[in-house]
Amino acid sequence: MAALVHPGDSSALGLMVRIMAALIRISSVCCRGVSPLLFRSSSLIRPLAVQKKDRDCPYLISAKIHATPSSHAGSGSKAASLHWTGERILSIALLGLAPVAYYYPGPAVDYSLAAALTLHGHWGLGQVLTDYVHGDFKIKMANAGLFLLSTVTFAGLCYFNYHDVGICKAVALLWSK
Amino acid sequence: MALLLRTVARQGLCLSRSQFGVLYRPAVPMGTAAKKEINKFWAKNTQLNRPVSPHISIYKWSVPMMMSISHRGTGVALSSGISVFALAALVLPESYPYYLDLIHSMTFGPQFFAFSKFALAFPVAYHSFNGIRHLAWDLGKGFKIPEVYRSGYIVIALTVLTSIGLAAM
Numbered sequence: 001m002a003a004l005v006h007p008g009d010s011s012a013l014g015l016m017v018r019i020m021a022a023l024i025r026i027s028s029v030c031c032r033g034v035s036p037l038l039f040r041s042s043s044l045i046r047p048l049a050v051q052k053k054d055r056d057c058p059y060l061i062s063a064k065i066h067a068t069p070s071s072h073a074g075s076g077s078k079a080a081s082l083h084w085t086g087e088r089i090l091s092i093a094l095l096g097l098a099p100v101a102y103y104y105p106g107p108a109v110d111y112s113l114a115a116a117l118t119l120h121g122h123w124g125l126g127q128v129l130t131d132y133v134h135g136d137f138k139i140k141m142a143n144a145g146l147f148l149l150s151t152v153t154f155a156g157l158c159y160f161n162y163h164d165v166g167i168c169k170a171v172a173l174l175w176s177k
Numbered sequence: 178m179a180l181l182l183r184t185v186a187r188q189g190l191c192l193s194r195s196q197f198g199v200l201y202r203p204a205v206p207m208g209t210a211a212k213k214e215i216n217k218f219w220a221k222n223t224q225l226n227r228p229v230s231p232h233i234s235i236y237k238w239s240v241p242m243m244m245s246i247s248h249r250g251t252g253v254a255l256s257s258g259i260s261v262f263a264l265a266a267l268v269l270p271e272s273y274p275y276y277l278d279l280i281h282s283m284t285f286g287p288q289f290f291a292f293s294k295f296a297l298a299f300p301v302a303y304h305s306f307n308g309i310r311h312l313a314w315d316l317g318k319g320f321k322i323p324e325v326y327r328s329g330y331i332v333i334a335l336t337v338l339t340s341i342g343l344a345a346m
Binding site: 088091095098117118121124125128134135149154155156157163164165170173174 | 219253264266274
């Protein structure tokens with residue numbers, strides 16, 4: 001089995017762990033960003049009211065229109081939007097990884113798949129929890145459990161890539177039977 | 178000396194606290210009014226014993242609805258599968274080829290592996306094709322009801338063809 005272990009992967013592993021940690025931190029930032037979406041409708045209505053009241057000074061109107069929404073949900077909605085974009089970029093990256101894994105299997109693709117699959121699953125299950133779990137304490141417990149699951153999954157996949165045949169080769173071996 | 182130690186210790190404490198502050202600052206809930214509103218909504222729903230929307234038993238099931246929940250279902254199933262696989266890699270003592278050969282040497286017949294490949298390829302293909310459909314929606318394309326149905330049937334056809342093809346490989 002030793003012949004199949006990828007040599008010199010420890011640096012790649014370290015890098016992947018660091019990337020994963022950074023991404024998970026970003027995701028935990030972004031998790032909070034869902035509720036500000038609700039704000040948008042209310043903050044759209046409010047500037048209209050302002051506009052009616054200050055009809056006689058047009059310069060102030062534009063300033064107030066732009067100021068009102070940002071003072072309410074500025075960083076929150078930005079984080080939500082960033083998280084949304086991140087999810088889409090990751091999905092497209094995963095779609096692109098499939099042909100790369102087929103034509104150029106190797107440790108780089110193995111670790112990329114480990115990170116991308118874990119994070120995609122983490123974000124996806126996070127959405128499911130957001131939809132179905134209610135109550136502050138339950139949400140906290142569910143998110144902590146999900147974080148633990150994702151960490152163990154990433155560790156397991158990296159262990160598999162380092163000490164075993166790796167994800168690409170594993171799929172290839174199954175399909176060779 | 179004691180004063181010096183105390184000052185250093187306090188500074189250390191402050192430093193560590195500020196580090197935590199950097200880590201946890203994003204965790205401070207944003208939009209408290211919205212959160213309050215959502216909580217109020219759920220409290221009212223529980224108090225009035227309202228059914229969950231969409232009410233599963235009174236809705237007429239449509240193809241897009243089935244496909245939507247299937248997308249989530251396959252996603253959760255695949256994610257669980259990956260987690261179980263990763264956990265098995267950590268826990269089981271032998272290597273992957275050993276267990277693959279072990280299963281292969283058992284007399285399940287060739288249908289077993291074909292079925293396994295299909296069982297793996299089907300959710301992957303469905304989630305991928307339907308994921309592309311979702312990405313098209315994210316671009317704002319294909320929202321008209323006939324388009325939703327058409328893209329849905331295309332996804333189902335591609336999924337069946339791809340998974341049968343992959344299982345036969």
